[in-house]
């Protein structure tokens with residue numbers, strides 16, 4: 017039997033509550049489908065700080081590096097607002113991204129028909145929306161050097177951030193985009209600012225060359241990132257896969273997120289390069305939302321983003337496409353039935369807590385898998 021090693025890092029706040037619902041799905045898949053998931057669990061964020069004085073222990077980092085995939089809940093909360101900067105809860109997530117070399121961040125923006133009214137756009141613009149934003153995560157202006165604030169001595173200061181991209185960084189992120197597109201509608205839109213930025217010129221050239229070299233079956237379009245932002249709120253359904261750099265991706269993926277209604281619905285994946293021998297990528301799956309301290313411990317958090325992150329894990333780390341489709345369909349069916357957590361509540365719907373939502377999705381998943 018295939019063994020699939022999952023390392024669970026539930027984290028803080030609502031992280032453990034949401035992860036609890038994924039654990040039940042894993043147990044069902046092992047029992048009914050012989051899925052062979054072997055799970056281990058560690059601490060990250062504030063909970064790791066309380067136990068080890070670090071945002072993630074070295075032992076847990078080693079387990080994350082050895083696993084086939086990491087499932088991450090959320091970190092942070094007011095309790096740890098004043099801990100030293102280098103051990104703040106977010107440092108655990110940043111360390112994981114860095115040490116696992118997770119350069120490709122995948123953020124789907126899916127608008128379930130049942131939630132089209134919760135979007136800030138007109139329902140007809142977003143109903144059935146299904147786009148995938150691929151953001152470069154380890155390069156660009158957030159990491160480029162020099163990165164300084166200098167006192168000019170005349171009452172002025174000068175701040176410098178540096179946008180840097182090398183060819184290989186653009187090649188590997190565009191390859192991820194083209195490969196993902198092949199599993200979807202086979203269309204990629206690359207966004208940069210080649211009209212005013214040298215990094216945009218190189219980005220455009222490398223994406224074009226990568227496409228010509230290996231992925232000419234995929235339809236490629238280029239768009240200036242500012243125009244892309246406008247198009248995302250004007251006619252978002254025109255897109256399939258969008259690929260862009262770290263800075264533009266940060267903003268455009270948040271814009272796209274809001275088209276879908278609620279933070280409690282949004283999954284994400286971060287992938288590394290394929291291993292030379294096994295072809296497997298290091299991967300971390302996490303909901304986009306944080307630890308939601310305002311509702312933590314009340315049993316009312318929406319577990320859908322966490323469950324949908326696990327569906328991405330099935331699809332991208334284990335090639336379990338049917339199972340991933342069924343889990344996503346289970347979420348859609350439960351929403352169609354009018355079952356809602358508080359954050360997505362609507363008139364006439366049935367309000368449930370975290371556990372009931374998780375169980376409703378599992379029941380639907382079982383029916384679809386039968």
Ligand code: NAD
Nearest residue numbers: 090091092093279280305306307308309310311317318359
């Ligand atoms: P947040 O995402 O935790 O919460 C924002 C709002 O959305 C809150 O009102 C919250 O109740 C609601 N919300 C979020 N997820 C929900 C869910 N699944 N179900 C129902 N409602 C949900 O963001 P924040 O309040 O800005 O940050 C809280 C803490 O989380 C901070 O310590 C922050 O640093 C941390 N944070 C962590 C991550 C991460 O772990 N990746 C991401 C963002 C923020």
